[in-house]
Amino acid sequence: MALGEFDLIRKYFTRPTPKAVLGVGDDCALLRPRSGMQWAVSCDMLVEGRHFLSTVRPERLGHKALAVNLSDLAACGATPVAFMLALALPRVDEDFLAGFAQGLFGLADEHGIELVGGDTTAGPLSLCITVFGEVPTGLALRRDGARAGDALWVSHPPGGGIGDARLALEVFRGHLALDGADFEAVRRAMEQPQPRVALGEHLRGVASAAIDLSDGLTGDLGHVLERSRVGATVAVDRLPIGPALARQPRALQRECALAGGDDYELLFTAPPDAADRVRAAAAAAAVGVQCIGRIDAEPGLRLLDDTGRALPRVPRGFDHFAGAAGG
Amino acid sequence: MALGEFDLIRKYFTRPTPKAVLGVGDDCALLRPRSGMQWAVSCDMLVEGRHFLSTVRPERLGHKALAVNLSDLAACGATPVAFMLALALPRVDEDFLAGFAQGLFGLADEHGIELVGGDTTAGPLSLCITVFGEVPTGLALRRDGARAGDALWVSHPPGGGIGDARLALEVFRGHLALDGADFEAVRRAMEQPQPRVALGEHLRGVASAAIDLSDGLTGDLGHVLERSRVGATVAVDRLPIGPALARQPRALQRECALAGGDDYELLFTAPPDAADRVRAAAAAAAVGVQCIGRIDAEPGLRLLDDTGRALPRVPRGFDHFAGAAGG
Numbered sequence: 277m278a279l280g281e282f283d284l285i286r287k288y289f290t291r292p293t294p295k296a297v298l299g300v301g302d303d304c305a306l307l308r309p310r311s312g313m314q315w316a317v318s319c320d321m322l323v324e325g326r327h328f329l330s331t332v333r334p335e336r337l338g339h340k341a342l343a344v345n346l347s348d349l350a351a352c353g354a355t356p357v358a359f360m361l362a363l364a365l366p367r368v369d370e371d372f373l374a375g376f377a378q379g380l381f382g383l384a385d386e387h388g389i390e391l392v393g394g395d396t397t398a399g400p401l402s403l404c405i406t407v408f409g410e411v412p413t414g415l416a417l418r419r420d421g422a423r424a425g426d427a428l429w430v431s432h433p434p435g436g437g438i439g440d441a442r443l444a445l446e447v448f449r450g451h452l453a454l455d456g457a458d459f460e461a462v463r464r465a466m467e468q469p470q471p472r473v474a475l476g477e478h479l480r481g482v483a484s485a486a487i488d489l490s491d492g493l494t495g496d497l498g499h500v501l502e503r504s505r506v507g508a509t510v511a512v513d514r515l516p517i518g519p520a521l522a523r524q525p526r527a528l529q530r531e532c533a534l535a536g537g538d539d540y541e542l543l544f545t546a547p548p549d550a551a552d553r554v555r556a557a558a559a560a561a562a563v564g565v566q567c568i569g570r571i572d573a574e575p576g577l578r579l580l581d582d583t584g585r586a587l588p589r590v591p592r593g594f595d596h597f598a599g600a601a602g603g
Numbered sequence: 604m605a606l607g608e609f610d611l612i613r614k615y616f617t618r619p620t621p622k623a624v625l626g627v628g629d630d631c632a633l634l635r636p637r638s639g640m641q642w643a644v645s646c647d648m649l650v651e652g653r654h655f656l657s658t659v660r661p662e663r664l665g666h667k668a669l670a671v672n673l674s675d676l677a678a679c680g681a682t683p684v685a686f687m688l689a690l691a692l693p694r695v696d697e698d699f700l701a702g703f704a705q706g707l708f709g710l711a712d713e714h715g716i717e718l719v720g721g722d723t724t725a726g727p728l729s730l731c732i733t734v735f736g737e738v739p740t741g742l743a744l745r746r747d748g749a750r751a752g753d754a755l756w757v758s759h760p761p762g763g764g765i766g767d768a769r770l771a772l773e774v775f776r777g778h779l780a781l782d783g784a785d786f787e788a789v790r791r792a793m794e795q796p797q798p799r800v801a802l803g804e805h806l807r808g809v810a811s812a813a814i815d816l817s818d819g820l821t822g823d824l825g826h827v828l829e830r831s832r833v834g835a836t837v838a839v840d841r842l843p844i845g846p847a848l849a850r851q852p853r854a855l856q857r858e859c860a861l862a863g864g865d866d867y868e869l870l871f872t873a874p875p876d877a878a879d880r881v882r883a884a885a886a887a888a889a890v891g892v893q894c895i896g897r898i899d900a901e902p903g904l905r906l907l908d909d910t911g912r913a914l915p916r917v918p919r920g921f922d923h924f925a926g927a928a929g930g
Binding site: 302303306308309311313315316317326348360362394398400413416503 | 629634644645647648653654676719721725727729747830
């Protein structure tokens with residue numbers, strides 16, 4: 277017999293919320309902000325077929341749904357505190373829910389955060405998570421702080437790079453084939469990204485601007501440039517590329533790394549004399565960082581290859597209505 | 604030519620956010636909690652065909668989407684501060700967006716709150732709003748504060764009642780017909796509910812427990828009874844009934860008022876000596892209130908008609924997976 281909505285919520289999504297004043301099960305959750313802290317809030321909606329494929333394992337979907345939201349907190353240098361989950365399901369599917377909850381709470385526990393409320397309803401599979409974080413007043417990383425002369429940095433997995441999620445998507449789309457180990461590696465990058473929360477925290481007071489890579493490097497960088505009213509030069513051959521993508525043709529490497537999307541690494545700027553502090557932040561967070569260019573006073577984005585030649589075309593970021601428009 | 608996602612967001616959903624430290628357009632919004640305040644947060648997801656009909660005017664949908672969330676804040680006695688909107692749209696439809704934004708911001712402006720962020724994506728029409736409110740520490744209305752001997756109250760529109768939204772739904776389902784004026788009145792109740800924010804604020808320190816009526820009176824009352832570990836007796840003939848519903852057979856009146864759902868009135872308890880303070884709160888908020896019963900030490904819910912006879916069956920609240928299960 278199918279469980280009702282309230283039973284479902286209780287069984288899979290009610291857990292202790294010691295940090296909240298009042299957690300799941302009332303009209304609102306009650307949270308107690310700490311003095312001296314600002315609140316960072318963000319929400320992302322994920323729709324089946326658009327943000328994830330029907331073939332994804334529920335554990336990984338639960339992980340990713342929270343990860344993409346934590347990545348927004350990371351980009352602000354905020355420390356995650358709590359989250360809310362709204363879930364539309366076509367039917368009550370306990371196997372799905374059990375797996376989803378396992379992935380979701382696995383990542384939540386890694387970050388010591390609580391599910392404090394939400395909503396469950398029937399509908400086409402989609403989910404919306406809102407995250408709450410805190411950051412000391414005035415120390416949030418923003419998109420509008422990049423200054424001409426700043427160095428441009430991107431984080432990456434230790435021993436890995438950016439663009440792997442896009443490479444995996446190309447395989448799912450049938451555009452190319454990878455051997456089993458390479459496919460498993462890039463598929464994991466797509467389905468189980470690691471939000472760079474610790475790096476964001478360590479970059480408070482170090483980075484001048486930051487954004488997370490969700491729509492592709494050139495598109496996301498464009499947001500920073502626009503908000504900061506500056507331009508940038510990117511050395512495309514300095515982009516960190518992981519082993520699987522490195523075995524692909526150079527044109528595909530560049531497309532995946534520049535316009536891929538779904539990387540959830542941090543793209544950030546820092547004054548040129550802060551390189552040691554950036555590397556120390558990365559070491560403390562156990563992630564890699566690579567300097568990939570600089571911020572210019574002149575507007576616009578310039579891409580240079582390793583011979584110093586300007587690349588003619590800037591791939592655009594992913595637009596959730598227009599589809600991928602990479603070059 | 605279709606607008607891209609970022610253009611869409613800018614055109615309809617970017618407005619000044621003077622209260623936020625940082626509003627729409629960064630990875631997170633930054634909010635500055637005031638000292639002495641707790642934060643109340645809630646989110647609701649609305650899916651086409653489940654929470655609203657495809658025939659609803661976009662203006663009313665925009666209103667309702669925010670109203671149901673503000674109603675959760677009202678039930679906690681919280682003062683709304685800000686909200687986030689995640690919107691999945693099957694296609695870029697400017698007429699829809701313009702109307703939706705008009706209804707949404709119309710209600711937001713009534714309550715002096717700001718849209719501080721969100722997400723827009725392609726997908727089956729659904730939306731998820733997260734609201735943030737503040738309430739002085741320790742004064743939030745909760746579900747778990749009802750005590751034996753408390754009076755049970757329900758709010759209602761001046762000159763109106765509860766159950767109208769359910770009556771409208773019965774018309775949309777083809778189960779009955781109403782004359783034009785009655786239909787317009789109950790349709791407006793269904794499509795454009797008024798969240799009882801001012802009443803919730805005035806009930807701080809007066810009400811012992813509160814919940815908003817979203818799933819039907821008996822179902823929502825059940826949540827209060829369960830959390831407070833008490834029972835209740837409801838005098839069903841004291842339920843406030845509006846003019847359109849009053850012209851229907853008594854059995855239908857009771858079903859709509861007891862198990863209707865989508866009322867967004869406040870159901871609350873208060874000590875028996877607080878009746879004058881309850882009426883003063885209602886007067887200050889310009890809404891009606893009706894005492895409809897009492898809280899009992901004995902668990903369970905008892906329904907009595909005006910002759911003192913117990914009604915044999917308690918209609919259940921609405922379950923978003925099981926469908927309406929009213930008796």
